[in-house]
Amino acid sequence: KKQFAVIGLGRFGAEVALTLAANNCDVIAVDKDEARVRELADRVALSVELDATDEKALREAGVQNVDVAVVSIGENIEASILVLMLLKDMGIKNIIAKAQSRMHGRILYQLGVRQVVYPERDMARKVARGLIMPEFMEHIELSPEYSIVELPAPDAFAGKSILDAKLRTDYGVTVIAIKKQGLDKGGKELWNINPLPSDKIQSGDTMVVLGANGDIERLRKISP
Amino acid sequence: KKQFAVIGLGRFGAEVALTLAANNCDVIAVDKDEARVRELADRVALSVELDATDEKALREAGVQNVDVAVVSIGENIEASILVLMLLKDMGIKNIIAKAQSRMHGRILYQLGVRQVVYPERDMARKVARGLIMPEFMEHIELSPEYSIVELPAPDAFAGKSILDAKLRTDYGVTVIAIKKQGLDKGGKELWNINPLPSDKIQSGDTMVVLGANGDIERLRKISP
Numbered sequence: 001k002k003q004f005a006v007i008g009l010g011r012f013g014a015e016v017a018l019t020l021a022a023n024n025c026d027v028i029a030v031d032k033d034e035a036r037v038r039e040l041a042d043r044v045a046l047s048v049e050l051d052a053t054d055e056k057a058l059r060e061a062g063v064q065n066v067d068v069a070v071v072s073i074g075e076n077i078e079a080s081i082l083v084l085m086l087l088k089d090m091g092i093k094n095i096i097a098k099a100q101s102r103m104h105g106r107i108l109y110q111l112g113v114r115q116v117v118y119p120e121r122d123m124a125r126k127v128a129r130g131l132i133m134p135e136f137m138e139h140i141e142l143s144p145e146y147s148i149v150e151l152p153a154p155d156a157f158a159g160k161s162i163l164d165a166k167l168r169t170d171y172g173v174t175v176i177a178i179k180k181q182g183l184d185k186g187g188k189e190l191w192n193i194n195p196l197p198s199d200k201i202q203s204g205d206t207m208v209v210l211g212a213n214g215d216i217e218r219l220r221k222i223s224p
Numbered sequence: 225k226k227q228f229a230v231i232g233l234g235r236f237g238a239e240v241a242l243t244l245a246a247n248n249c250d251v252i253a254v255d256k257d258e259a260r261v262r263e264l265a266d267r268v269a270l271s272v273e274l275d276a277t278d279e280k281a282l283r284e285a286g287v288q289n290v291d292v293a294v295v296s297i298g299e300n301i302e303a304s305i306l307v308l309m310l311l312k313d314m315g316i317k318n319i320i321a322k323a324q325s326r327m328h329g330r331i332l333y334q335l336g337v338r339q340v341v342y343p344e345r346d347m348a349r350k351v352a353r354g355l356i357m358p359e360f361m362e363h364i365e366l367s368p369e370y371s372i373v374e375l376p377a378p379d380a381f382a383g384k385s386i387l388d389a390k391l392r393t394d395y396g397v398t399v400i401a402i403k404k405q406g407l408d409k410g411g412k413e414l415w416n417i418n419p420l421p422s423d424k425i426q427s428g429d430t431m432v433v434l435g436a437n438g439d440i441e442r443l444r445k446i447s448p
């Protein structure tokens with residue numbers, strides 16, 4: 001069973017620790033702030049107040065035995081680098097760290113962090129994209145060239161089959177799913193996954209479409 | 225042409241402002257910190273140093289004319305609430321705000337914020353999910369019941385057609401795309417979007433699969 005250490009219990013670290021613990025993972029959560037440590041006390045395997053730049057304290061908490069370490073100790077770039085070096089010296093190979101800035105992230109990568117995360121930057125881009133392309137309810141970049149978007153079925157397609165709406169022929173996109181308005185008797189969403197070309201699109205449906213970015217862009221113009 | 229105001233230029237706000245501006249949007253960026261304001265000065269339409277709780281200052285900067293306001297002013301919950309009320313009084317309907325905590329988010333929603341974002345919390349869940357389900361390179365929750373996952377083609381399927389691999393019959397999942405290893409002559413990725421059942425899966429391929437969560441879960445067990 002894998003063991004995890006989460007170092008730094010800010011908004012990011014605390015949520016990582018809690019999500020892992022909620023999925024039955026073995027988590028050692030550490031922070032120098034006593035209140036944050038206490039907040040997690042009965043929700044993770046072990047929650048310890050310590051300064052993560054103190055190697056002895058880390059070892060006493062058992063951090064050297066973990067398989068994965070997630071480091072998110074905020075403003076102090078110097079401290080995060082020190083902690084990273086201590087973890088590497090302990091032989092922990094899989095280290096994930098939250099970066100404060102691009103420069104911080106570059107340093108972390110060069111020092112061997114396997115995954116650097118930029119939560120604020122990534123969400124900011126997602127939010128901005130939603131403002132620039134409000135026709136789409138969701139926009140997932142599958143690759144630099146292909147995206148999956150969710151959009152309300154345009155009026156022009158209401159009552160037509162997917163084939164008659166000519167989504168593949170005119171727009172070059174594939175409808176991978178249709179979500180019907182409303183819920184079924186059990187309160188669950190009504191999804192038509194991998195719909196047939198003969199399936200009809202109805203007003204109120206949400207369409208989930210996969211296509212090349214240029215084609216997706218053209219789809220925006222027919223909304224709503 | 226839509227006008228945007230971004231209030232608070234921390235990691236989130238600054239990136240929202242820059243992404244909007246890079247897409248030709250008209251952005252008024254404000255912050256009380258002169259260094260952060262200067263950082264954006266030649267990259268957005270207007271970058272102003274001001275205290276966003278000062279209505280007169282907001283009006284002088286032209287904020288009352290924007291269509292959308294993004295508020296991300298950090299630690300000070302009281303200040304963010306004051307700013308929100310000022311923006312509402314100015315008649316700005318589309319307000320997006322970054323929340324510091326769940327409680328902060330609830331207050332913002334009740335006060336009429338259209339979209340509350342939790343960048344650290346959402347990214348933390350994504351990172352944790354990647355650690356819990358390392359078999360998947362990417363995991364997108366399409367809905368509470370359906371997900372799209374990206375995974376390396378399991379050895380068991382190498383050389384088989386999608387039909388022979390029985391992904392639909394045995395696992396109940398749909399292969400919506402296959403990414404081949406390597407790049408084409410132009411340096412672009414090699415994608416087979418909406419592959420045919422007769423298309424072959426090869427070792428080194430990345431499969432993009434859509435299915436119900438329970439079926440996706442079973443797919444984890446055959447990796448790699």
Ligand SMILES: Nc1ncnc2c1ncn2[C@@H]1O[C@H](COP(=O)(O)OP(=O)(O)OP(=O)(O)O)[C@@H](O)[C@H]1O
Nearest residue numbers: 008009010011012013031032033051052073074075
């Ligand atoms: N040397 C250290 N040892 C242990 N914990 C530390 C150390 N330095 C900072 N921390 C803790 O790291 C946590 C995260 O720091 P901070 O809140 O400044 O970062 P942040 O990146 O803004 O966090 P988030 O965005 O995830 O809320 C804090 O709880 C802080 O107490």
Ligand SMILES: Nc1ncnc2c1ncn2[C@@H]1O[C@H](COP(=O)(O)OP(=O)(O)OP(=O)(O)O)[C@@H](O)[C@H]1O
Nearest residue numbers: 232233234235236237255256257275276297298299
């Ligand atoms: N009253 C105010 N008027 C204008 N700007 C403000 C005000 N209060 C705070 N700010 C600015 O808001 C910005 C974001 O604040 P802070 O960095 O504390 O939040 P944060 O949520 O940790 O940010 P992020 O996670 O996006 O980096 C700061 O640049 C700060 O100067």
